[in-house]
Amino acid sequence: MTDEDLAAQVASNSDAALLPVEIDVKAIRATSNLSQVKFARMFGIKPATLRNWEQGRTTPEGPARALLTIIKNDPEAAFKALQITTRS
Secondary structure (H helix, E strand, C coil): HHHHHHHHHHHHHCCCCCCCCCHHHHHHHHHHHHHHHHHHHHCCCCHHHHHHHHHCCCCCHHHHHHHHEEEEEEEHHHHHHCCCCCCC
């Protein structure tokens, strides 16, 4: 399924969650100033999965996409909700 197909499907379904069609995982992680391994572990993502997302081999879907959108829009809320007290 292409991004265009996904966008069309979401647009035609009024019950679909409104998540961004494109998501720049590498840019989201970069704003946290964390390594791939630290970012992945903090948010319960396998480091290999994060690497694949960042390199465009695969794309995050469903809950992972929602979590990344939250991290992008309000990282402090994500840290607080997940009770992450340190980023070192």
